[in-house]
Amino acid sequence: MATNGVNGSAFNGDEHEGEFGHGIQVIDENKEFTSTMPEYLTATNVLQAGFSYHLISVFGSQSTGKSTLLNHLFNTAFPVMSESRRQQTTKGIWMSLATDPNASPNPDEPHLGKNILVMDVEGTDGRERGEDQDFERKSALFAIATSEVLIVNIWEHQVGLYQGANMGLLKTVFEVNLQLFQKDKATVHRSLLFFVIRDHIGHTPLENLKNTLLADLNNIWHGLSKPPGLESSSISDFFDFTFATLPHKLLQPDQFKLETQKLKLRFREESPTNATYSGDGVLDTSKNGVFLPAYHRRIPADGLPHYAGNIWRMITENKDLDLPTQQELLAQYRCDEISVVCVELFDETITPFEAALSQKIVQPGLGPAMKTALDTALSKFKEEAGRYHKVVYKRKLEDLEKKLQARLKVLYVAQLTAAHKNTIAVFADTIQKGIKRSGADFASLVTETRATVLADFTAEAEACSLDGAFSYTEELHAVEKELDEGATRLRGEEMGRLLARMEKSLRSKFTSEDDGVAYMFKTISPTLYPRIWTLFTTGVTDQISLFTQRSTALNATAEENEQAVYKLKKRAWKVLRMILDEETKEQGLITRLMGYFDKDFRYDDQGVPRVWKAGEDIEGTFAKSKETVLKLIPNLATFQLEDSSKPPLVTFIGDAPAGIEEEIGATAEEGDDEEDVFSTSSAKTFIILTPGRVTSLTESFNRQADQAFVDAKRGTISSVSQ
Ligand code: GDP
Ligand code: MG
Structure with a gap:
């Protein structure tokens, strides 16, 4: 498909072989837009060039040597009419990348511009043929919407023939240009019309030809009906012009070659910021190149296939061409x-x-x-x-x-x-x-x-x-908060473990065989409970100072510390109270009391067991021993100090610190019956033996003592009877 219409091409040789040897047919003879432009631009490394590419088109009547000119200027391989068979060759619009095989290796010398895409547009001849006129208009619109430079190819002898086919073509170009501006009055949409006058014999200097053409162009412009808003516009608002001549290719082949090589360098890369114009407003392309930045359509190369395709579709559907909208789309x-x-x-x-x-x-x-x-x-x-x-x-x-x-x-x-x-x-x-x-x-x-x-x-x-x-500020705060809560919880757990350890060591102090409560109970006397109170207060005080040391290391707050100390004191009392209960169980007490009794009644002063003899005062000794022991019982009933006052337990424990949950005795106010002996504030806490238990204990003791008396008596009788 890409090589359609290349019959008789003078360039159908080695150099341009391959899939894209002759470029691509952008618009084919059926007016279809090509689908191969992306591949072509990829193969020629233009697709990624961004804005660093140029697009130029050639216009002119059929068989005026347009394709020949392009091939000479840009080393392209557009099909050219063979000199023997004269027939139209270029169908539709072709595109090919310009190259320069004769480029100077010296980078400082002028070079052909990079990435110049050249469009060879099918020319028309018979102006009367309606279909041709339609295509001419469409291709002109397409070329103007896309190209920076429009090369207008014209024979010298056509210059001044105002009614000629070329002038008709230019009229079309101007018209479609104005049509474009109807929609887009804001953008200055500039193009360069580059007139190449062919077969220049030399009798008429370029200057004269130029003036004739400029006059004709202005005439055409004035004759156009302009859309509203553009009535007073001048041709130079939209177009720059430049002119060049070429000698006859067939008659002066060497000259032709030389001149085309010179002309080629007008298409060089430099894009001057200040363009040079001659007095009549003509762009001096020999001073600056043809590629003024203002001409560029600003379509990135990778968007060109889509843009050009859309433009062509709009044109063929006879829709108004609205370039800004097209650019947005x-x-x-x-x-x-x-x-x-x-x-x-x-x-x-x-x-x-x-x-x-x-x-x-x-x-x-x-x-x-x-x-x-x-x-x-x-x-x-x-x-x-x-x-x-x-x-x-x-x-x-x-x-x-x-x-x-x-x-x-x-x-x-x-x-x-x-x-x-x-x-x-x-x-x-x-x-x-x-x-x-x-x-x-x-x-x-x-x-x-x-x-x-x-x-x-x-x-x-x-x-x-x-x-x-x-x-992450919020999340960080949440993490910090959770860490602090975690730390408090862990510290609380650690404090709990510490408290439990302290309680355990107090318990073992209270139950010590050597100096604990049980040991003290070995000596029942009015000082029993005062001694135990001292045991309690010194034990607890020692433990608290130990605890304070440890809890400081835990970084506990003063409040947490106070709470823990308070708890420890209360728990210590509860432990002691339980030990006291244990120690004052009836059976144990009876055994202890009987010990006292036996010591007095069954043993003499030297600790030798008595053997009662007849006539000895068993009754008197018994009564005295019993009396001594019975006197001990009231000492056991109430936990009190030597002066019979209650120990300052509440003072010792102190007030409950803020935030403490009462563990024991919290419901004390529900009534006396509910009052707990473990409560540190309850009156019952110091009553070790209730009056009932005292009575029961006394009775039990009396029974056992009486039994001892009976046994002693019986012993005497039996020894007498023997
Ligand atoms: P196009 O239809 O405008 O593309 O013209 P072509 O490039 O196909 O050329 C048409 C004919 O004109 C060919 O036979 C060329 O040999 C011939 N031709 C090419 N350049 C010149 C030229 O500078 N002067 C003359 N007189 N003929 C030329
Ligand atoms: Mg051609």
Whole structure:
């Protein structure tokens, strides 16, 4: 397809073989737009050139040597009519990339511009043929909408023939140009008309030919009916002109070659900011090149296929050509296309992380990956889409950024949640392990661990925050709060364990065989309870000073300390009270009392067991011994000091500090019956033996003592009877 219509081409040789040897047929003879332009621009390395390319077209009647001229100027291979068979060769519009095989290796010398795409437009001859006129108009519109430079190819002998076919063509060019401006009055849409006068014999100097042509052009312009708003516009508002002549190719072949090589360098790269115009307003292309920046249509090369195709479609559908709208549509289309590629690029990095979201773990490397993926995608988009219509581009960039950020936000939130959980878990674990290591200072353990885990959390959050685009302040506060709550809870647990240890060691002090309560009960006397009270208060006081040392290391607050001390004192009393109950169970007491009795009644002063003899005063001794023991019982009934006052337990324990939950006796006010002996504030707490128990104890003792008396008596009788 690409080589259609190349019959008889003088260039049908080695140099231009291959798929795109003759360029591409942009518009074919059936007025169809090509689908191969992207491939062609790719093959010629123009697709990625951005704005660094040029588009020029040639116009002129059929068989005026247009294709020949282009081939000589740009080393293209457009089909040329064979000299023997005269027939039309160029059908539709062809496009080919200009190259320069004779370029000077010296980079300082003038060079043909880079990436010049040349369009060879089918010429017309019979002006009367309606169909031709239609195509001529359409191709002119197409060329003007896309090209920077329009080469107008004209025979010298046609100059001044105002009614000639060329003038008709120029009229068409001007008309369609005005048509374009109907929709787009704001943009200055400038083009260069480059007149190449062929078969210049030399009798008429270029200057005269130029003046004739300029006069004709102005005549045409004045004769046009202009759309509203453009009535007073001048031709130079839209066009620059430049003129050149060429000798007869067949009669002066060497001259022709030489001149075309010279002409070629007018299409050089430099684009002067200040163009040079001669007095009559003609652009001096020998001083500056032809490619003034103002001519560029600003369609990025990768958007050219789509743009050109759309323009052609609008033209063939006879719709008004509205270039700004076309540029916007192109921008939307291309931005979307580029966006898809950028998202694919983004996906390569991000999709694996998204797939792992369900694991709910801290994903290693997420932060840098997020940053790289976003930066890569956005910078690719900026680079490729940034050349398109600015407003559309900015909107599409925002869309893309939002879309990618939304996906990253999901990852970010999940990462923060996982990191949060992790932080708390590591904190608790480290503290627990630290506590187990003996000698660990809880307060500094907490401070250090807190700082470490928070630093880790912050580092992870910062890494994923896209340089502050995402904020983690709230999450950080939540983590800090939870850590502090955790620390308080752990300290509370530790305080609880400490209290339990203290209670245990008090209990073992109270139950010590050597100096505990049981030991003291060995000597029942009025000083029994005062001794036990002293045991209690010194034991508790010692334990409290030990406790205070330990709890300071826990970094406990004064309040927590007070509460713990209060608790310890109350628990200590409860422990003591339980031990007292145990120690004053009836059976045990009877045994102890009987011990006293026996010591007095059954043993003499030297501790030798008595053997009663007849006549000895058993009754008197018995009564005295019993009396002595019975006197001890009241001592046991009430826990009191030597002066019979109650011990200052409430003072010793002190007032309940704020925030304390009463463990025991909280319901004391419900009634006396409910009053608990374990309550430190209850009246019952000092009553060790109730009156009933005293009676029962006395009776039991009396019974056993009486039995001892009977046994003693019986012993005497039996010894007498023997
Ligand atoms: P196009 O239809 O305008 O593209 O013309 P072509 O390039 O196919 O050339 C048409 C004929 O004109 C061919 O036979 C060429 O050899 C001949 N031709 C090419 N250049 C010149 C020229 O400078 N002067 C003359 N007189 N004939 C030329
Ligand atoms: Mg041709």
